Amino acid sequence: MFPALSFNKVSKTFKVRAKSVEALSDITFDIHEGEIFGLVGPNGAGKSTTIKIALGMLGGYTGDVRIYGNSAEDSNARRHVSYVPESPSLYEQFTPNELLKTALEIHKVDKASHARLRNLWLERLSLEAVASKRLRTLSKGTVQRVALAHALIVSPKLLVLDEPLSGLDPVGRKDVIQILRDYKQSGGSMLLTSHVLYDVEELADKFGFIQDGVLEIAKNPNSLLMDVAAPLFSVRYHSLENLTPDGVELRAGLYEMTVPQDELINFLGWLNERQGLLISIKPFVSLESAFLAKVRQA
Amino acid sequence: MMGVPEYTVGLRLCIRIGFLKILAGFCLGLAGAAWLAGEFSGRQPATVALDVGLSFAHFAILLLGIVFAQELFAKEFERKYSLITLSYPISRRRFVLARFAAAYTLLIGSCLAMALSLVIATIFVSQSYEQARVVDLGLPYVWTWCLIALEAFFVLALATLFACVARSQAFVLLSTVGLFVVARSFSAMLSLIEMDRTLVEQPGHYQVGLETIGFLLPDLSAIDIRAASLYASMTFVPENWWLSSLSVLFYALMLLSIAIFIVDRKDLI
Ligand SMILES: Nc1ncnc2c1ncn2[C@@H]1O[C@H](COP(=O)(O)OP(=O)(O)OP(=O)(O)O)[C@@H](O)[C@H]1O
Ligand SMILES: [Mg+2]
Numbered sequence: 001m002f003p004a005l006s007f008n009k010v011s012k013t014f015k016v017r018a019k020s021v022e023a024l025s026d027i028t029f030d031i032h033e034g035e036i037f038g039l040v041g042p043n044g045a046g047k048s049t050t051i052k053i054a055l056g057m058l059g060g061y062t063g064d065v066r067i068y069g070n071s072a073e074d075s076n077a078r079r080h081v082s083y084v085p086e087s088p089s090l091y092e093q094f095t096p097n098e099l100l101k102t103a104l105e106i107h108k109v110d111k112a113s114h115a116r117l118r119n120l121w122l123e124r125l126s127l128e129a130v131a132s133k134r135l136r137t138l139s140k141g142t143v144q145r146v147a148l149a150h151a152l153i154v155s156p157k158l159l160v161l162d163e164p165l166s167g168l169d170p171v172g173r174k175d176v177i178q179i180l181r182d183y184k185q186s187g188g189s190m191l192l193t194s195h196v197l198y199d200v201e202e203l204a205d206k207f208g209f210i211q212d213g214v215l216e217i218a219k220n221p222n223s224l225l226m227d228v229a230a231p232l233f234s235v236r237y238h239s240l241e242n243l244t245p246d247g248v249e250l251r252a253g254l255y256e257m258t259v260p261q262d263e264l265i266n267f268l269g270w271l272n273e274r275q276g277l278l279i280s281i282k283p284f285v286s287l288e289s290a291f292l293a294k295v296r297q298a
Numbered sequence: 299m300m301g302v303p304e305y306t307v308g309l310r311l312c313i314r315i316g317f318l319k320i321l322a323g324f325c326l327g328l329a330g331a332a333w334l335a336g337e338f339s340g341r342q343p344a345t346v347a348l349d350v351g352l353s354f355a356h357f358a359i360l361l362l363g364i365v366f367a368q369e370l371f372a373k374e375f376e377r378k379y380s381l382i383t384l385s386y387p388i389s390r391r392r393f394v395l396a397r398f399a400a401a402y403t404l405l406i407g408s409c410l411a412m413a414l415s416l417v418i419a420t421i422f423v424s425q426s427y428e429q430a431r432v433v434d435l436g437l438p439y440v441w442t443w444c445l446i447a448l449e450a451f452f453v454l455a456l457a458t459l460f461a462c463v464a465r466s467q468a469f470v471l472l473s474t475v476g477l478f479v480v481a482r483s484f485s486a487m488l489s490l491i492e493m494d495r496t497l498v499e500q501p502g503h504y505q506v507g508l509e510t511i512g513f514l515l516p517d518l519s520a521i522d523i524r525a526a527s528l529y530a531s532m533t534f535v536p537e538n539w540w541l542s543s544l545s546v547l548f549y550a551l552m553l554l555s556i557a558i559f560i561v562d563r564k565d566l567i
Binding site: 052055056057058059060075076077078079081082083085088089090091093094098102105106107108147150 | 303304306307310311314377378379381382384385386387388389390563565566567
């Protein structure tokens with residue numbers, strides 16, 4: 001059984017005038033059938049480059065890339081693959097209906113089921129109301145949902161999503177995550193990227209962290225945090241007066257403070273007594289930075 | 299062909315930019331220009347009407363070819379539609395060929411529509427006037443249009459090539475029009491210099507330059523056989539027009555192959 005997608009020692013260097021940028025260096029990973037691979041990294045890390053090589057859009061790399069055992073350079077390898085680019089641009093003079101029809105035709109889906117599938121996916125992504133409007137007139141979030149419907153309507157075996165959640169509001173986000181979860185349930189494989197772990201955490205079975213073209217794979221991202229002694233949290237609160245000299249005033253009435261995990265409960269009780277208003281608690285050492293610290297050590 | 303989805307998408311994209319309206323406008327404009335020209339020319343109004351109409355058609359086909367290439371290729375890369383289009387399980391060669399075929403289908407359709415409206419305009423003009431020598435709207439007219447369709451093939455291939463390398467759509471327009479004008483006129487300039495060597499200083503230089511162009515571009519004026527239809531005689535038809543036709547076809551296929559080669563190696567960024 002071939003993996004849905006496999007990268008074997010892939011390196012890619014961009015040459016811009018005299019300078020050369022190593023966008024990927026010696027990347028190796030497999031996405032097995034039914035597996036969801038979350039690729040996380042900051043801007044310019046090499047996420048999109050990885051995706052474009054997988055889809056045969058970039059040449060001039062070294063190493064071997066295969067989709068279900070076929071070379072990624074062969075267009076036939078993409079028979080069961082769908083892709084949503086980051087901030088996708090879709091034919092703006094088409095309607096969502098026409099775009100979905102095009103996808104079905106190109107993937108040679110049986111004509112008899114076209115109408116049923118179209119209605120199904122328009123409904124699933126709440127696009128019924130805009131189904132026959134020109135894409136030019138739709139909002140960015142709506143276009144993103146159309147792109148997702150366009151990718152899913154052909155029942156792909158491998159779904160490739162470049163930052164699918166960026167640009168969505170909380171409700172849209174929840175919908176999309178639910179849809180991707182259903183896709184996972186149905187046995188599909190997926191490669192999705194984000195610049196924050198938070199986005200891919202609930203979906204992925206396997207995590208890749210990439211920076212400056214270097215990739216590290218982790219089965220469980222939280223294992224990384226265990227290495228960090230006494231986790232710290234950054235707490236924000238509102239208060240009318242400065243309750244403690246440790247709190248840094250960010251702007252009038254908004255304070256931030258770093259609290260170790262074992263003191264967190266006490267701190268919250270103390271804050272409550274003084275009628276401070278809790279705004280947020282965030283891990284001070286993020287998974288990303290813990291991870292990257294580890295990569296640099298290696 | 300209709301069963302090939304990339305081809306249908308190509309048709310749909312061209313029709314979406316208002317192709318039918320543009321074509322209707324061209325047909326009316328062509329008939330109107332032909333009729334006016336016939337009306338105001340003292341002698342041989344039908345010949346003049348036909349001549350003006352055919353010139354208009356060459357121009358219209360050039361513009362349509364450029365617009366199609368911009369829509370189907372330049373815009374595709376410029377607006378990054380290609381990220382999705384070329385992620386489909388379709389080879390790049392097939393993508394180019396299917397879209398080219400779609401655009402060419404519409405160009406052929408345009409030729410038919412314009413040929414018909416020109417016939418109507420010319421008949422209309424010749425009814426009101428007596429002309430010593432009548433135009434021939436039979437086989438010579440059909441052949442004239444067949445070669446316009448061949449020119450359309452070349453123009454579309456040229457525009458497609460430019461659209462596949464272009465950074466901007468204006469580049470496609472300017473370079474295609476530029477090379478089209480050169481391909482249509484260099485042989486006329488060449489014969490002009492040969493006829494009158496006092497026309498320019500150092501005519502030898504110009505001659506060498508123009509002859510070099512002759513290797514790079516086909517001679518489009520050599521496949522313009524409208525004279526056969528205008529004067530109902532073969533006297534003024536370019537010699538060896540069929541040989542020139544083969545050369546135009548050859549050049550067009552070359553350009554198309556280069557376009558495929560380039561798209562095949564293009565990085566989508
Ligand atoms: N076409 C290109 N020409 C030159 N350099 C490029 C090109 N595409 C990407 N790069 C470089 O390669 C590196 C990786 O870029 P890539 O687009 O893969 O990053 P990314 O992880 O997708 O970032 P983002 O989160 O901003 O989308 C960057 O340093 C970028 O500048
Ligand atoms: Mg990116």
